[in-house]
Amino acid sequence: METKRSGPIGRPRGFDADEALERAMLVFWEHGYEGASLANLTDAMGISSTSMYAAFGNKEELFRKALERYTEGPSGYLPRALEEPTALGVATAILAGTVRTTTRPANPPGCLGVQGALTASDSGQEVRDLLVAWRNNGYACIRERFQRAVDDGDLPPRTDPGLLARYLTTFGYGIAVQAASGVSRDELKEMADAALRNWPPS
Known part of the structure; x- marks a missing residue:
């Protein structure tokens, strides 16, 4: 008997990139660039480090995007x-x-x-x-x-x-x-x- 698959196996859980960036901005704002560890950032963003790199690039690129968000927002x-x-x-x-x-x-x-x-x-x-x-x-x-x-x-x-x-x-x-x-x-x-x-x- 065949089992129907609802979607591809191993598909990463979706996340709201806008919300994740907002949370990253707050972490950088509170701790500074060096004080914000990757663990702090990914925990606050609710994503894995792999997903972070895929969506935002490395830590410096994430900071640049967070600064842009800060400039347009706060x-x-x-x-x-x-x-x-x-x-x-x-x-x-x-x-x-x-x-x-x-x-x-x-x-x-x-x-x-x-x-x-x-x-x-x-x-x-x-x-x-x-x-x-x-x-x-x-x-x-x-x-x-x-x-x-x-x-x-x-x-x-x-x-x-x-x-x-x-x-x-x-x-x-x-x-x-x-x-x-x-x-x-x-x-x-x-x-x-x-x-x-x-x-x-x-």
Whole structure:
């Protein structure tokens, strides 16, 4: 008597790649690139290491995909902030988004783009370089927006857009580090408000 097969033997169990990537992002966010072991990642993703390699590539490639997800998701406030009509509005929205993202209870504290590879060894150099480029890209976008503000008369003509963008991004990354250290959302909001009190008048 023949037995009907419902499907091929040994077929890997399906999984939601989008959900798996979300979970990997959270592991990298919490532990950093080197601190996130393959066991941590595959356990959180609910898949085997074989399935992880097949779907996402090696650990570095998985991190790159996780950073892309972070950029479009938790860090997605930046492109929206750049659309604010004034430079002060841009700065306010960026710092508010930073405080909100780095202190959200459902997520790890701090910023994946800041803490992801601060202490990586030589083997993590490419990831360090990736995050340096990620931060520099954010800075460049803000600098360009502030240059437009100078050209439009929204910022004083003698304003240095690069210096102002560097000030804002440095302060924002400082907020992320403080958040990772357990500083409260309310205190970080007060810090952001204080940083904007001396904003250049239009």
